[in-house]
Amino acid sequence: MAEEAVRKKVKGDWKETAMKALFIVAAAAFIAALLVICAFIFVQSVPALKEVGVFEFLFSDKWNPGKGEFGIATMIVGSCYVTAGALVIGVPIGFLTAIFMARYCPRPLYRVLKPMTNILAGIPSIVYGYFGLRVIVPFIRDNFGGYGQSILACSIVLGVMILPTIISVSENSLRAVPKSYYEGALALGATKERAIFCTEVPAAKSGIMTSIILGLGRVIGETMAVVMICGNQTRFPDSILDGVRTLTANVVLEMSYVEMGSVHESALIATAAVLFVFILIITLLIALIRKSSR
Amino acid sequence: MKKILMAILCVALACGIGAAAVGCGGNNGGENGEGSSAGQILLYTREDGSGTRDAFIELVGLEEMTDNAAVCNGTNVVLTSVGGAKGAIGYISLGSLNDTVKAVKIGGVEATAENIINDTYKLSRPFNVAYKAATLESNDTLKDFMQFISSKEGQKVIVDYGCVSETEDTAPAYVKPATAPTSEVKIGGSTSVGPLMEKLVEAYCKASGVASTKFTITQNGSGAGMTGAGDGSFDLGMASRAVKDDELAKGLTAKEIALDGIAIIVNKENTIDNLTLEQLKKIYNEEYSNWSELGA
Known part of the structure; x- marks a missing residue:
């Protein structure tokens, strides 16, 4: 009997070690992928930064690869405008929809709405881009003038694009708020609206913030939809009806033409590196906000 | 306090966007009003x-x-x-x-x-290919492929693609070689000529029975194509412009395959x-x- 128990335990141990090894390998693969990508981006961007100079690269508004001018200031500004615009459009709609779905939506309607947000999330970005080019861009051109390919067009399309992320993450965090908050507020005489907006929403704050950050990440990294509708001009925009070039659009526009190992290629990878740093900063900011709010 | 700040921020943002949109609308209205x-x-x-x-x-x-x-x-x-x-x-x-x-x-x-x-x-601009005479002699596939491009069948591919051929009516028909050539061909250069070259290779492989895996096409720009053909990294270079004199001086032979408008x-x-x-x-x-x- 005792012998058998020991054997069983050893067998169990063997499985345990194997699984442990598997977990470690998985984690290592993930970390290795991240490190290799980081190393690749930063090593490859060194030649351009050396040739052009970091300051010149970041703050010059002249992008003219044929003449050896590499300045991405206009694109940094472009990315910021587009991101801000998309959040202005996407966050209020997404946030209010999430509240509606979590607290107001009648059951039969919810059964239709929920799959619809999932469908929206599953549409490929190139389709969003084409939709923007054929529908949003002409609409803006006819009603507001200008090229149509503009910050506004990008903001609208990207704002719609981040809705599913914001809705589903915010809704889940609202649903995770204990029922007692809501009941307690009602018991104290608050109306339904007050109970939701003044007790449940603050309680779900970190989840809602996370949803916005996830949306922000998607907007700033979005490429295929943006490149078709942002106009890609390398100059500072005067209004939201002017076109801009985002960092991602710059990389995808010119990557297929560069010579291997040229300064131009390196400059495009350096553009990606700047984007990478942006996302790092955002992630850090979020960590800080969450820490201080706790 | 925090809420009031947020509210002010939101209002300011909304106003900014509104003002920008109205401002542009106004400008444009003026331009359209000039009567064109x-x-x-x-x-x-x-x-x-x-x-x-x-x-x-x-x-x-x-x-x-x-x-x-x-x-x-x-x-x-x-x-x-x-x-x-x-x-x-x-x-x-x-x-x-x-x-x-x-x-x-x-x-x-x-x-x-x-x-x-x-x-x-x-x-209009010419679509050129360039090769070294020695490469053409040693590479039987390339030699046969060049014959195909000049042939009636090859020029028809060019016209179907949408380019202009000067010799479509006069070109001789392509004759399939008795034994299929076996060398591999590396083609590189212009991104404008590249898609046409893919069509030509596809048609050539069908006509001659050469496996399409014998061909590799790299699209990295006219300049890189000419340099590559000169230093031997490509057997055939593509250029969507005239081949320059200093490129010809490296021992390249240029051939115009089509005109594009x-x-x-x-x-x-x-x-x-x-x-x-x-x-x-x-x-x-x-x-x-x-x-x-x-x-x-």
Whole structure:
């Protein structure tokens, strides 16, 4: 009997070690992928930064690869405008929809709405881009003038694009708020609206913030939809009806033409590196906000 | 306190966006009010590095492309944009022209294959390939492939693709070699010639029975193609421009395989149907800002 128990335990141990090894390998693969990508981006961007100079690269508004001018200031500004615009459009709609779905939506309607947000999330970005080019861009051109390919067009399309992320993450965090908050507020005489907006929403704050950050990440990294509708001009925009070039659009526009190992290629990878740093900063900011709010 | 701040921020943002939109709307209203049918000229161009863009800039004689032109990442996007915007002007390869847009005459000459062949339509460029004589001798596949390109079948592929062939009617028929060639061929160069080269290789493989895996096509620009053909990294280089003298001096033999025209396209509602090269240059230099200045 005792012998058998020991054997069983050893067998169990063997499985345990194997699984442990598997977990470690998985984690290592993930970390290795991240490190290799980081190393690749930063090593490859060194030649351009050396040739052009970091300051010149970041703050010059002249992008003219044929003449050896590499300045991405206009694109940094472009990315910021587009991101801000998309959040202005996407966050209020997404946030209010999430509240509606979590607290107001009648059951039969919810059964239709929920799959619809999932469908929206599953549409490929190139389709969003084409939709923007054929529908949003002409609409803006006819009603507001200008090229149509503009910050506004990008903001609208990207704002719609981040809705599913914001809705589903915010809704889940609202649903995770204990029922007692809501009941307690009602018991104290608050109306339904007050109970939701003044007790449940603050309680779900970190989840809602996370949803916005996830949306922000998607907007700033979005490429295929943006490149078709942002106009890609390398100059500072005067209004939201002017076109801009985002960092991602710059990389995808010119990557297929560069010579291997040229300064131009390196400059495009350096553009990606700047984007990478942006996302790092955002992630850090979020960590800080969450820490201080706790 | 926090909430009040947030509220103020939101209101400020909303006002800013509103003001920007109204401001632009107002400007544009003024421009449209000048009484032209097509209004403000909207410039569309291609991305830096595109062969069509390079050829356009060179043929029109522009110093550089203006920063204010909207950049489209493909012929299709140019077509969609120009097809939808009343005041738009853009340029595409003649082979890609369709009836969603209107091609304007240049100096009174229509963009057609005949006019490109008799050299009256000025916006055309040659598609060249270049190789070393020694490579051609040692590489039997390349030799046979070059014969195919010059043949009736090869020139037909070129015409079907939308390019202009000067020899389609006179070229000899392709004769399949008795034993299929076995060497591998590395082709590299222009991104404009690349898609045509893919079609040629596909048709050649069908006609000769050579496996398509014998061919590799790299599209990395005319300059890189000529350099590669010179130093031996490519067996065949492609260029969407004339082969330069210093490139020929490296021992390259150039052969023109086709002519490609660049069509200047405007919206169908635009009444303009003729532009001179000088006017075109001024349009892209932004000396004109409204179609009414050009009599549209």
